[in-house]
Amino acid sequence: MTKKWTNTYLIPYVLWIGLFVVAPLAMVLYYSFFDIQGHFSFENYLRFFTPIYLKMAISSIGYAFFITFFTLLVAYPTAYLLTRMKNRRLWLMLIILPTWINILLKAYAFIGLLGTYGPVDTLLAMSGAGRRQILFTGSSFVFVSVYLFIPFMILPIYNSLEKLNSSFVEAAYDLGASAWATFRRVIFPLTLEGVKSGCQAVFIPALSLFMLTRLIAGNRVITLGTAIEEHFLVTQDWGMGSTIAVFLILAMVVVMALMGKGWLKRW
């Protein structure tokens, strides 16, 4: 009797996952086997391995890596400081708050901030560094992306730092470890789970960023996301768009596997 009831309760979840997770993925895979004229073929997969798309894939992965790296660099110390703060809830709230604002709105704000004659440019000119192009460069793209992703990295790290038993840290100091050794040997390994989930939460979306590549990088950065958008909306070549999406999904699986299994554990 009870078993039956639990099964009934499962129905909505099974339906949800079936309709909104499994079915769309299956459709993406299905479409990827059709060329632009609607014939079944593997042409799209061959096309992916031509220089244009390979270069695009490499640059996407490269940028996603940099974005994740810099986000981690900023987020870890911030999360650490956060755990020592008095009004943690308030600070945490302030960090989450920007995520309530639409991403496009923030991107437009950055166009104003980073543009020629914008505040940042003027500040640089006044400080003697001279006017230089900031908007529409690869570095401004990384900068703005890092800004957008920081909250998603801070939260999981903060959570695992919170859970960290402070007696371990005290024990390390008592046994004569330096601050750096304590961090490297005790704190960081114990918060690795948070770092991993933070990296996943940043790396995967960073791979497929597309509006920012135009708004902030002026199409100087082309990611796979840009190509997917173009294939679906302009070329109406859904097959190629789906194929790129399949490769993104594969990349995601690889990242998850790497993060889960192990190379980081050697630390």
Added chain:
Amino acid sequence: MKKLMIMLIAVLVIVLALSLVSAKLTGSTTKAGAKTLTIYNWGDYIDPALIAKFEKQYGYRVVYQTFDSNEAMLTKIQQGGTSFDLVVPSDYMISKMRDEHLLLPINSKKVPNLKNIDSRFLNLSFDPANHYSVPYFWGTVGIVYNPKMLGGSKITSWNDLWNKKYRNQILLVDSAREIVGMGLNSLHYSVNDTNKKHLKQTLQKLKKLTPNIKAIVGDENKLLLPRREAAIGVLWSGDAVEIMDENPELTYVIPKEGSNVWFDNMAIPKGATNKKGAEQFINFMLDPKNAAKNAEYVGYATPNREAIRYLPKKIKNDKRFYPDKKLTDRLEVYDNFSKPVNARFNELFLEFKMNH
């Protein structure tokens, strides 16, 4: 138990009420179908006062819905289940929709005001004899630039853009057809050229423009150019009008090698429930005074020769937006490309973007 019953009844009552409301809503559109006219047009592309005037004059209720790209509009019409009586697709989309049998022929006897349209803009390649469409607005692709920022130098041709002086000064519009077309034009090929060798040459030529390009952007150019973020922009004439309204320092030029001329056209889609009303509306919009009022509101160029008389001198004498026949003869309408050709253009553009 009692609570549960109350909840259940409440849900039933809500469901019943909602279904009644929805039945009433759909009923009114189908029953009074003859009395409503549903228009599907680009956003902010008509003077609302004209809709009110039309409603008053003909006794229809006008429902005005908007789209933001030809492809989005096409998908909606293809899917069916809609009851649009009038749509406003661009040139190449007209021939595409006609080929897919998505348009109904327009009875020219019901649209006597067709005679007001400038003969230059009738009988064009995308719809010979205007069986299916009537031009609504038209414009060009060209260069908007700020002479003050360029030390007074003048731009007259596509090839001027390759000048080393203009390093990091150009904003291109993020649209494959326009930019590849610009490359083709700069080599004196047609914007509709699909010859593989010519396209390869075009890519080489476009790559040489790279040092001069600041960014490839979308609608943001309307924000960036008036603010002097860059001195030069390649875009559509309608956007140029908006930019020049914001900052009068800028000016617009149609390059002398030639360029694209585009038309947005009124047409009646398959499944229209009020064809008579649609034809009356087309005729109404072709009335010179109405067309002039609309052109003044929207800012694009009207193809209505008679309407031009009613436009302020400042607008109608502006050769940049009302070019004469000598210039329009050098402009080309886009052919409707097949999907593979379209894909080739896009991949070429993608490759160009990758290298910039």
